[in-house]
Amino acid sequence: MQNPYVPIPVVVSKIITEVDTKDIKTFRLSFLNKEDEEKFNYIPGQFA
């Protein structure tokens, strides 16, 4: 059984500042393990 609460290791590969007030940013994440990337499915709320 896959445990949805076990975090998957990633690195922050890029940070994009989206607005002049600098309070909204986009973080680009890259998986450290290829197999994690292949198994990963994005679900809304995952990064809350």
Next chain:
Amino acid sequence: MKNREKAMEKRLIKKDVLAGIVGKIAGDMSLFAPTNVEDNVLYELVKDGKTALANYKNTKDAPKGFFFPRSETLMRYTRGDKGMEFAGLAAEDSGKMVLFGVRPCDARSFFLLDMLFDQDKYKDPYYIEKRAKTTVVAMSCVTPPYATCFCTSVGGSPTSTDGVDVMLTDLGDSYLAEFLTEKGKELIKYFGDGKADAKADKKKEEIAAASAKAITKAYPAKDIKAFLDANFEHPFWDTIHRKCLACGTCTYMCPTCHCFDIQDEVKASDGKRIRNWDSCMFPLFTKETSGHNPRPTQKERWRQRFMHKFRYYVDMFGPIASVGCGRCVMYCPVNLDIRKIVEDISKR
């Protein structure tokens, strides 16, 4: 449960041997049973079968906490050379457990919570593991214990076997024990060889019918779905929440409420990720990082609580997410009565 067997085994035991049976089981595995704790009846770890109550109304707390604890460590992490590193799951092996004397309404809450925590698209390993290790021994309600009981309005009954592995029914001078699942049958050895006869079955049927009939008030909980489907925006929602204190007592006492929050606790280099009960009655439950709250007042929070039980759960899984135990009615400090809300909606 999924492993419910059609061919059921039964035993008839004399009343005075029950404490001995409980004591023997408690000697072999962890057994929690309703006990007197000052003026409350609470589930406690029992070693001596005599401390387990056989005559009680219901426990103050719902037993959902055995499978979905108020606070539970999900995993640990530690600071390493390259940042935070996963340091394993919380190893809390509880071993085999028996929950003894669960009332049928509360056992039905396990049946309902299984639908959420053990569904095809999402499996909660923490809940599932504890559930699999636990045998639920329920005690039929020969008479409905409270005036606030409304199990028969929401799909249950005083003798419902949903979520039950072994069902005990007080027949007067003896208990009928029905072993309903494979897990339940593992306990049969403690109950001796006294086979139940047709007379015992007939008495059980009479008790089941009389007990259900004794809940005289019926609330049209299943008939309000059409109104809920069509009236997310309706002036009615502005009328029910005004006296609510937003204390969350109803959700904490409820056997089926299951909202949670996840927090990280860090001490020096070691961290724990912890799941805690939360409540849709609290403003912070839905407050977003930006400061926006999609449920800005108690109106929206009450609508959510009500809709979740009587509309969303029905849409997702079929049954209403209430077992009719009446705790929310009994313990609400301002007497907000969910049964009355059901009734009021049914008149619209």
